[in-house]
Amino acid sequence: MSVISLPPGLTTRPLTVADAPATFEVIAAQERHDLGTVEIDEADLLSDWQRPSHDLGASSVAVLDGDRVVAYAEHLGEERYDAAVLPAYRGRGIGTWLADWAQRLARERGVAVLGMPVPEGSAGDRLLTALGYHVRWTSWMLRLPEGALIEERPLPAGYALRAARPEDHEQVWTVTEDAFLEWSRRERATLADFGAQVWERPGFEPWHLQLVTGPDGRVVGVSHAWNTTGDDLIETYVSRLAVAREHRGRGLAQALLVAAFAAGRSRGATSSSLSTDSRTGALGLYEKVGMRPASTWVHRGIALS
Template sequence: MPELPVGYRGRAVGAEDVPAIHGLVAACERALYGRVETDQGGIAAELARPGLELEADTLLVHDREGRPAARAWVERRSAVDVHPSHRGRGLGSALLDWAEARARQSGTARLVQTVPDGDPAAVALVRSRGYGPLVRAWQLEFAMGEEPSVPEPPAGLVVRPFRPGDGPAVHRLTEDAFDEWQARRKPYGEWASLAVERPAFAPAMSPLAFAGGELIGAVLSLDLPDEAGGYVERVAVRRDHRRQGVARLLLRHAFRAFHRDGRRSCTLWTHSGTDALGVYERVGMTVRRSATTFVKDLSDGSAVPSGR
């Protein structure tokens, strides 16, 4: 356990802590964004990451009354969240120290952490510890006063919603599409827990595109319980069908499905490594806010330059 400020105690996270952690993260999101964007399924999938050992790689901090005050986990990436009512007391620094120490202990060469650009205190903290920017991420929004129009698909292209049994094909498609940006391919079980088996997964709002009977594009959406609008979790198009309007067509289908469900906006995240920002802007989406993924070389403590 790290040395925590007076009045706080920490312990490893257990599976039973998911609701409490979700409440803590939700409080952070309300304070920062004015809305909750995380669901319990996402927290559970995060804690089930392969290689993450709950006893050694997670930390939940409580105050004197036993209320969750902060949490952290580390497994190549790290996350640190401090409840708004407990910020400014040194918890963030203590948990960041713990994450780095645990990463070094496990032989991790570099540590990655994503920080909202709208949280200047958190940005200043990671920069002061030698973290450098790796990629920039943007949350984009599509406002829907009226039902979005959906163009006719090109000849030979069929679009339909996700159905039971589509999981393995969508897994292959999305993992192939993200091979160039992610550190490793996820096995089906891990991927499914983050996507199609997540409790918030919305199959009716997740259109798939087929050409010649083969899956060539997919949009996977979530119906987040605390979110008034729709949310697109993943957009993937097979390499040989890119730049043909497939992503824009699928997004329009997803937007219309959310609108018919009573939603009047839809959001998604993208980052600078994908070069997809322009695609979403051409669909009519606008940047709502941004975040930066920072990285630190733990071998000598120096920041790793972005190069992007």
């Protein structure tokens, strides 16, 4: 097997938490170039990195030109990695080197299939296609047009919507993970890892985590959302939306969406968004309430055996 090398003059080292701003700028520059907008927050990185199960130093690499981070890759666990290259540094083989780095690390960890999401038709999509990655599923970033509202749907008798409290956290985790693991091929996140990305996410406020309780008072639906500011736009992003299987078909998800978007609007948001993928079968639900695809992503993967 031929050895893949970086261009002369570039160096590498593991990422540290102090690299969050520089890493965010690399990802943001790539998204702005490929999508015309920035979909990531620096807090997204920090919440991933603070998961107790995650060893950032052992799972990441930064590519530097002098002291400047110009590219990075990170194995996020199991079958998923992320990578980005500043647009000005594309075409030099850095992305190929990062893919090789990620594959070697994943093989050492016993991973059978490795992949990452890339905007459909982007430079990253073309590179992974050339490297033999195939599409495993498709995802969409959906937005509610500015000024549009989702029609409210009253909750059925016996159900109530409110902000989550600390004593609800374990039920929030259970409902969300149960729902997501119906279609996601991964291990169940621990409560500590889940909390690192939700109620311990940098900037967390109580309105970010709302829930619906059922007639017996237990949590049966959850939404996790926050306002993100980028490129002169304040937008409410819904990161998680889950309803327990036995309580579906009663309008709970729509009620949670309305509440999350309304809370974000009252705090300055003019747009609302969320992401869904072809494994969930939920695209039609979101389109039915007026949301429209703003970008399409493909998750490309490759067998490592």
